[in-house]
Amino acid sequence: MxxxxxxxxxxxxxxxxxxxxxxxxxxxxxxxxxxxxxxxAQGAGNWSTDLDLKPPPGSAATPQESPATGPGRAGQRPAAGGAGTTVVKKKTNEPPLQEGMARLTLVALLTADGQRIEQDLVWRIFEESREPRTAGKLIGTHKIASPVLTLPPGTYTINAAFGRANLTRKITVAAGVEATEPFVLNAGGLRVRLAAAASGMESMKAFFDILSDERDQSGERRIIFSHAKPDTVIRLNSGIYHVVSTLGDANATVESDVTVESGKLTEATISHKAGRVTLKLVTRQGGEALPDTEWSVLTEEGTSVKTSVGALPTHILAPGKYVAVAKSQGRVFRRAFEIANGETIQVEVMRQ
Incomplete structure (x- = not known):
């Protein structure tokens, strides 16, 4: 069992x-x-999310609109994620337009063909001025590519600046109207380079000024940009400009006219002719330089080229004939000298 x-x-x-x-x-x-x-496995391309991922610590903050002009334009670049990270922009919509207000979107174009400028823009909005040829009150400044403005009806003066290229327009807006206003700057770039011969001689002390092609009633040109460094791209409105390049701190200058075209970079190569001179006041030939000496460099005609104070001042001069004048302890000493292109010389002035 x-x-x-x-x-x-x-x-x-x-x-x-x-x-x-x-x-x-x-x-x-x-x-x-x-x-x-x-x-x-579901592909990431089929996912949908409205999450707005915050940028990592230390990243640049997104430019913000001022409260007076309303929300900024959507489409700013999201923060870059790491490998395998998908950054999704938050879906936002413009709020309903307030009653009695107007909404104006500003867009800057490099040329008339519609190439948009997406960075380095400064917008300035002014109220209408009641006095001719004067700007009204500044009511807003924006440093984003395409600001969206909410404004009361009226006429405004708006300036778009892209480097030294700029455009100013008067715009009238009506209540309840939403519009986009393009600003065609017709801007180009200018870069000045030094030729090889000049670049080896105090190239760090070289600079150039950009002046207008036209002259005023006094025969003077208007300064557009001063003391620009070589190899720097300067943004300008299309047109003709007068460039003055200076090597050193004296009279080694070169002048030239250049043409800037819309949407293009114009490169100008400057060839300087200059020499380097060091001045020295001594009591005997080859002796030690005397301190606290006041120096003047004059042309043969007596025109002052450069003044300085010290024992061993060094200057870059255009080729030619000069007179070195040294003043020490109430006495004046002179010596004529000549300098050629590319030459480096030392001029000793004897104190007798």
Missing amino acids: ASSETANTRQVPVMMCRYFSAVLAAALLLVVATGIPPAV
Whole structure:
């Protein structure tokens, strides 16, 4: 009897295993019959989210509009994520226009073909002036590419500046109107380079001034940009400009007219002719330079070229003939000298 009970007990697990196997097989047949697809990895391209990911610590802050002019334009670049990170811009919409107000979107174009300027812009908005030839009150400054302004109806003077290139327009807006105003700056770039011969002689002390092509009633040109460094791109409105390049701090200058075209970079190479001179007041030939000496460099005609104070002043001069004048302890000493292009000389003035 005990033997029979033991046999029955051993058969229970076997029957249960057969039962669950049958259930599992039936479930699999049901899956196949109903066409339920197996699970697959979903591509990131099919995801949708409205999350606005914050930039990592230390990243540059996004420029903000001033409260007086309304919300900024959507489409600013999101913060860059790391490898495998998907940055999604938050979907935003402009709020409803306030009753009695106007909305104006400003866009700057490099040329008339529609190439937009996306950085380094400064917008200034002025109220209408009641006095001719004078600017009204400044009511807003924006340093983003395309500001969106909410303004009361009226006439405004708006200036768009891109480097030294700029455009000023008068714009009238009406209540309830939403408009986009393009500003075609017709801007180009100018880069001045030094020729190899000049670049080896105090090139760090070289600079150039950009002046207008036209002259005023006094015959003077208007200064557009002063003390620009070589190899620097200066943004300008298209047109003709007069460039004055100076090597050193004296009279080694070169002047030239250049033409800047819209949407193009104009490169001008300047070739200077100059020499370097060091002045020295001594009591004997080859002696030690005397300190606290006042110096003047004059042309042969007596025109002052450069003044300085010290024991060993050094200047870059245009090739030619000069007179070195040294003043020490109430006495004046002179010596004529000549310098050629590319020459480096030392002029000793004897104190006798």
